[in-house]
Amino acid sequence: MSQTHSLVAVVPAAGVGSRMQADRPKQYLSIDNKTVLEHTVDKLLSHPEIKKVIVAVSEGDPFFPTLSLANHPDVIRVAGGLERADSVLSALNYLSEKQDFEWVLVHDAARPCVKLESINELIETATGHEVGAILASPVRDTMKRSTKDDHIDHTVERSNLWHALTPQMFKVNQLKRLLEEALFSGISITDEASAFEWKGMHPAIVNGEASNIKITQPEDLALAEFYLKREKETA
Structure with missing residues (x-):
């Protein structure tokens, strides 16, 4: 990398993950005797430029205090909100008071x-871009648009079509301002980049690994375990 940055990551973790059909939110399910959240935060902190991780969890979350993360000197807990954007904004409000970091990675x-390696590429691209950048992977399958009653309406052209991944990296103050404006205006913000898109700005895309999956279904847990094990064996 051409330049060294001191960075902070934000991890919104207030979701309930109902699709996992488990007795706890998906971030607290275990892979190899560690929760998914612990794997995620440990990975972020293992990057030499990420100095702090802010985790946004629900006010009455009974699981987070039981983790070693709760006492980690580089992990900060803030109160999460009902939606992802609320949780991210809570972390950004904490950050803006400290004014220690210019850039944030939301993961x-x-x-x-x-x-x-993907985080390295993201950092290099985002810091050299006027808006910021996200990790994404190109759509490889044939995409269909359906009708409301689940019949095929038409095939969607997949060229220039991407799966948005994370981290997504932007300047702290700009992301905070746009999230505040979007929430005030009732705009649906599904990821951080969408706040910039709403204002006509165009973040860069960094081609990320397809293995950077988001655990949402029960079968994803086994796939994540496979990828983490393979990474450990090849390290």
């Missing part, structure tokens, strides 16, 4: 398989 709690 899903349930993406423990992100590679450090």
Whole structure:
């Protein structure tokens, strides 16, 4: 990398993950005796330029205090909100008071398989871009648009079509301002980049690894375990 940066990561982790059909949110399910959240935060902190990780969890979360993360000197807990954007904004409000970091990487709690090489590329691209950047992977399958009653309406052209991944990296103050404006205006913000898109700005895309999966379904847990094990064996 051409330049060294001191960075902070934000992990929104207030979701309930109902699709996992488990007795706890997906970020607290275990892979190899560690929760998904612990794998994710440990991965972020293993990057030499990420100095702090802010985790946004629900106010009454009974699981987070039981983790070693709760007492980690480089992990900060803030109160999460009902939606992802609320949780990210809570972390950004904390950050803006400290004014220690110019850039922030926002990363899903349930993406423990992100590679450090991908984070390197993201940092280099984002810091050299006027808006910021996200990791994404190109769509490889044939895409169909359906009708409301689940019949095929038409095939969607897949060229220039991407799966948005995380981390997504932007300037702290700019992301904070745009999230505040979007929430105030009732705009649906599904990821951080969408706040910039709403204002007509165009973040860069960094081609990320397809292995950077988000655990959402029960079968994803085994796949994540496979990727983490393979990474450990090849390290």
